[in-house]
Amino acid sequence: MSISVEEFRVSAKAWLADNMPRIEDRDPTLDDPENDTASWNRTRELQKMLWNGGFAGIAFPSEYGGLGLTPEHQRAFNAESRPYELPFRINIPTLSICAATILDMGSEQQKRDRIGGALRGDELMVQFLSEPRGGSDLAGVTTRAERDGDVWILNGAKIWSSGAYAADYGLCLVRTDWSVPKHAGLTMFLVPVHADGVTIRRIRQVNGSTEFCEEFFDDVMLPADAVVGEVNGGWAVASRQLYWERTSMGGGSPYVSGVGRGVAPAASRPLTDLARSVGRLDDVKVRELIGESRANHLVQAALITRVGAGLAGGHLPGPSASMTRLFHAETDWRDSDIRLEIAGSAAVTGPTGEVGELFLNRQAGSLGGGSTEMARNVISERVLGMPREPAADRDVPFKDVKQGRA
Incomplete structure (x- = not known):
């Protein structure tokens, strides 16, 4: 075309x-x-x-x-x-x-x-990455798949999967070799969400949403063609997946159906409308807050354009996507604070009560797509070339890495 x-x-x-x-x-x-x-x-x-x-x-x-x-x-x-x-x-x-x-x-x-x-x-597709015991160490997953003839048998658990109950397939990172260091023994699978042996439980959040889920895999049978990439080459797939996660969370993905993330209306409603509804549009302080938000969004748009062009042209390394992801989180945080400050007590009452509900979910922006702390580490180590943090399990066969309590 x-x-x-x-x-x-x-x-x-x-x-x-x-x-x-x-x-x-x-x-x-x-x-x-x-x-x-x-x-x-x-x-x-x-x-x-x-x-x-x-x-x-x-x-x-x-x-x-x-x-x-x-x-x-x-x-x-x-x-x-x-x-x-x-x-x-x-x-x-x-x-x-x-x-x-x-x-x-x-x-x-x-x-x-x-x-x-x-x-x-x-x-619909979903990500099966985080684990109940894994924290932010994605390479330390313990959900496992073992080969049995022409099939793989999957066992373990995942958590914080957005919309898993509504999905059809999940990209699931699991361990397939325990004799090599943690990054080397991983494989990515495409798992049918509603296959025999998959149990999905929805997690109720403080705002009433049950979008997040936890999943349990009990002897789930997967064919050989469910592997994405290479067997024991899952970290390369996960790294690319994380790149796209950071890019999308930062607002720079070229693969979307329209601009937007399905966020609550309170997060997208103009601040001027909110200020007018509570009778504070003429307040100088409120106007300054509205201007601050507008400036943040203009900078965010410019950053997305610049980083996107740099990645497409090869001028910036892939981890640079963490810059747009980090700034997006900071902008979301500040917007939640500004909305609460403008609404005042009306944030929990009447037609603007949704502002208070939105504030309850404020931290989500700093966690989705990896935490802001992780984004800062990626930027410092992989973009700016600063020394990496020490890791006791580096180059150690994963079967020899201590798990849980010492």
């Missing part, structure tokens, strides 16, 4: 106006945590609408269901799509992390099946 960015923009603008629902007409009950299943069903429906209209997977290669266009074409579509209801919940992690990782590291069949399934709105 050959079309200029401007021609594509004009085409997208006309199609969106004729086919996609306006954001102001969106059913507000879909934002209720208790109505989560309906929200996911709506996400699939909207993605199918994009697919049928020829605007799904704009920057994904055409052989896997996309349009084969550039990130600039995707950004043009994003700009025109802002007034419309779009399937934002499919962006993270299905399209911008999981499908992007499979595009880079998966087999031809995995690319055709999983990327195509996601773009059609038929499938």
